[in-house]
Amino acid sequence: MATAPKDFRFGNFVGSLIWLIFWILIIVSLVGLPVIFIILFYVPLPPINGEVLTPYLFLSMVVDPTRTLPIIKFLIHTDIFRIAVFPGFTFAALLAAATIFIERKFLAKMQLRVGPLYAGKIEGILQLAADGLKLIAKEIIVPSGADKPIFWMAPIAFVATAAALAALVPVAPGWVAADLDVGLLAVFAILGFFPLIALLFSWASNSKYPFIGGLRALHQMIAFEIPFILSALSVVILAGSLNLTDIALAQQPFWFILFLPISAFVFYISSLAELERIPFDLPEAESEIVAGWLTETSGMIYGLIQLGTYLKLYVLAGLFVVLFLGGWAGPQIFPQEIIPGYTGVQIYNPTTVNAIFWFTLKTFGIIMLMLLPRGINPRIRIDILLHTGWYKLIVLTFINVFIALALIYGGILGPGGVLTQ
Amino acid sequence: MSEDSKKNKSANTTNSPSSISSPPSPKPAATNNQSTNISSSTSVTKASPSPSQPKPAATTAVAKKEPDPPIFEKGLVGQISSQFSDKVKVSYIRPLRIKIYVDPINIVEVASFLRDSMGFDHAESVAGTDYPKDNQIEVGYHLGSYSKVDLGAHILLLATRTNRDDARLPTLINVYKSVEYHERETFEMLGVYFEGHPRNERFLLPEDWADIPPLRKEFRIKGR
């Protein structure tokens, strides 16, 4: 900034110090102390070494850091940690953010260019933070005549639905934000909510191009939900349960992709269509209908919708891994103990860490596979899309359903089968 | 109006065998013209046409050796002249470029003949030129041929003139579909109304254009 600094005056300096102390006192007394009281009086705290956690004990952790371990262990196993941090929203959002950056770099290399380069010291790694800040600072323009409640609600609903989906994906054995007995059905039920949001938002935008885009989104998503469900049906037949953790555990001998390759293929294509990724990005076909149902989004609304889209990408890739690639199965490469001979509180669980590692690796592989068609293909046309979705894919899934049934009744898989352990 | 100037010009131009392109003014032919292939030095030193200096027509014939009109083009002109003897006045015959003048009443007939019998199947462009000195606007159709191989390089300029104050011409859209947008542009740029054209409307100019048609000579660009 090209302004000359003001001259130093001691009175101003003392004044600024007092102002700072004033604000610290206000915040501590009006916010900090009530929080401490609530934690101390209302939240059930774990006992450490047989003692109840008192403030004195809490402050003594500064001296002996190993005393924080039980707290951390306790916190990790609470429900709110599962929902908000891992494997819930924060984990999914971080993976989604990493996916956005990796997608830009990956596509750039395919297109013989470099991608984001300048934000952040190493290869533009802070580009996403820069984009996020930019989107927050932009003005949100609401078109005149738009249906304001739905216009504001739809992006939030979009992110909320995507996050609800992320709550169902199991990352490690015992680590799911919501362990439902009908997990797979819940996934499809929640997925069916997205076309509704797209249609509502496009209608609320009060403009012609979003209207066409919303109709296309509706047609597309509905057309591909049936092949989606049918391809998962064959997995359910082989696994014998709708619970996602059980499906992952049932793939102990062999991963299901060996028996159900066609289903995996159909699931992959259907997920590309559900995510509105190229070659199926008709609802946002830029050269025909400006930006489809996202035309009137600007600023943070656009940011929220992008976040929701990439969360959905993570969820569908995670689902693919759980259904077909054995979830978190993989050779144990993490040692039993990090610090040999440690007898205190154990936070490190080798199976869990191993499971997380393999799950993340496989999910990333599938995400890259989903990013790849963007660099290779143009956009498909709506009538070819609907023809593919309603005719060809459904027929293909039926083939695999019959293969799955044959495997069960032939006694190869399923209860009492030759290959089941 | 247009008939008088046509008769005036026919005295000057029809019978000269050389490839002269005369200035479209009622003054006698006073031009030193070249075809494309003579050397530059002689042309530059001799090039100083002054239309205000009337030169007798005799001197142009002996001024320099002008090539005869090319045989193929002469044949084309002969074909046209034999069909419409006095309705068509030839302006010039040059290698690959022919210009003929037609009255507005006859233009559709001549154009149909050109399309059906001679093989000029499309119009490349329609050029309107404003001649305030004659009080006329000349509209010329550049006709070319895609289907006939030997006519591929030829451009026949079918020109017609109309009065400036009440510029009306019959449209050639029923003969050549390709003139639709060109005639519309000529309408808005020069103010020539084409009778029979479905849309004599603004095309390139902005919707709130409230001035005279811009390609007329009295429209001056501001500041020049």
Next chain:
Amino acid sequence: MANIQDNIDQSEKLGMEIVKESPDDRLMTLSVGPQHPGSGHFRFTIKLDGDYIVYCDPDPGYVHRGEEKMCEYRNFIQNIPHLERPVIHDSNNITYSYSLAVEELVGIQVPRRGQFIRAIASELNRQVYTLYWLAIYGIFLGHSTMFMWPTGDRELFIDLLDALTGARVTHAFNIPGGVRNDVPNGFKDKCLRNIAYFEKRLNEYEDIFYNNPLLRQRTEGVGILTKEDAINLGVTGSVLRASGVPFDVRKAEPYDVYNEIDFKVQYMKTCDSFARAYVPLLDMRESCNIMRQLLDKMPDSGEVRAKLQPNPKGLPGEAYRRVESGRGALGYYIVSDGTPKPYRVKISVGSFRNILALPHLLIGAKLADMPSIYWALNYWPVEADR
């Protein structure tokens, strides 16, 4: 907030035309307007019946700058810089035609080396323009790699033009009488190297872009323009050649040194959008061939420009010359009256002629086919508006 009826009344008072739509009109009127990623600086209004287009009305004029009128106020050489502006990528072709017509009017003979350099610059510009067109076609179809690769490969030719003329686009290189300056040292070798690399890249384009089944599905059988219709509508350039008419101005009416170059006119007989997208690729290959021959046959030394008077006067008369540019036959009709300034300049551009095919092809097509039909007509909005 103003009432919609007030807006309509005010627009009608100003004489503006607006797109009227009555409440019980079951057709939806869309203005694929200038603010649209799929249209360029051009607007066309379409009416949709479901997914089918039943009415199309092109409305150019958003970039109309009065080129033809401006030509009458400047002398023959001063006209060159502003005449390039309609097509900045293909500027050597649009001034080539003008120079040929002026040379005919003023009576200048261009030296042989100048003719060759002019032809080489014209071919280089043709590659630049066609690659840019191909890039935008990719974007219209939603294929971002088809945008990035041609735009990157354009740099090969833009570098050459930069070395030759001093500017990347709008070179102001052709003047009546020849070219402005001679080629720099090492130009021929660099040119041959770039052409060799580019021919390999063209094979890659064919594999990845043109053999992509999705692209074929979107463009094959779409927007059929029969041969008779193409001739009647007077289209030109690659659109005409994709409908089975082997017409190329360089072959039909060779100008400058093109009668010494041996090349074939590339055309296809299937009249659909895919042919209109494929013919430019064939043209680019043939253009590489032509450039090699030109570089080979160029005389090693000589003048590149004829000596001109400072303010050459055109002799009274008219001239019509045309050149094959990236969009088709680009013709100039110049009328001169003996003064240093032209009396009338009429530019006949390929884009303006091709736009007549747009209503003809779009009516009856689906909305999703609109980009592949519209951009395959090789329409450059700025050039059509002049």
